[in-house]
Amino acid sequence: YIVHFPETREIMSYGSGYGGNALLGKKCFALRIASTMARDEGWLAEHMLILSLTNPEGKKKYIAAAYPSACGKTNLAMLEPTIPGWKVECIGDDIAWMKFDKDGTLRAINPEAGFFGVAPGTSMHTNPNAMRSASGNSIFTNVALTPDGDVWWEGMTKEAPQRLTSWLGREWTPESGVDAAHPNARFTV
Numbered sequence: 001y002i003v004h005f006p007e008t009r010e011i012m013s014y015g016s017g018y019g020g021n022a023l024l025g026k027k028c029f030a031l032r033i034a035s036t037m038a039r040d041e042g043w044l045a046e047h048m049l050i051l052s053l054t055n056p057e058g059k060k061k062y063i064a065a066a067y068p069s070a071c072g073k074t075n076l077a078m079l080e081p082t083i084p085g086w087k088v089e090c091i092g093d094d095i096a097w098m099k100f101d102k103d104g105t106l107r108a109i110n111p112e113a114g115f116f117g118v119a120p121g122t123s124m125h126t127n128p129n130a131m132r133s134a135s136g137n138s139i140f141t142n143v144a145l146t147p148d149g150d151v152w153w154e155g156m157t158k159e160a161p162q163r164l165t166s167w168l169g170r171e172w173t174p175e176s177g178v179d180a181a182h183p184n185a186r187f188t189v
Helices: 025-041 073-077 128-133
Strands: 002-005 010-013 044-046 048-054 060-066 087-092 096-100 106-109 116-118 139-141 186-188
Touching: 002 025, 010 025, 025 044, 025 096, 048 073, 048 096, 048 106, 073 087, 073 116, 087 106
Parallel strands: none
Antiparallel strands: 002 010, 044 096, 048 060, 048 087, 096 106, 116 186, 139 186
8 A cells, every 4th residue: 555645755665566666766756746846836746758859950959758657758768869979868768857047948857867667568679779778777566587597578588588586486487478567567776
């Protein structure tokens, strides 16, 4: 259970291992409690990615985009351009704090240090930046484990390993008939 007390800026959690709620500073503080702080102080805390696009002439534009959970925000934020000369920089993949400056320009920051995404379907083919980022100093929730202690999830490789420990702690093989990782398994970098 997770309970938010926005008036006193408090969070109480017992036994929650779901996605962003498992990291109380993430959704609980950076989005939910911060939304109340933002309202009181005249800024915005939003469920948005922030990225910059630079064209071949060097002109840079920033984009903030709102999308729901598990729809591809992290993949879009970590985009690798295929058009020659274009550059994409990921500022943040999930939460943006935004405020107008004294000149009326909307400014945005990523209040988080790192990235957070849905693991199933993430691979070197779909999001190589996420895979490279998650290759060390990462936290994984509800993924499968290989016999050598590495992590695995559906879509990570073209073929599933022959033997795994599922997210439920059970022996798993490709013939098991169920997913090895939970559909909402996550990585945090």
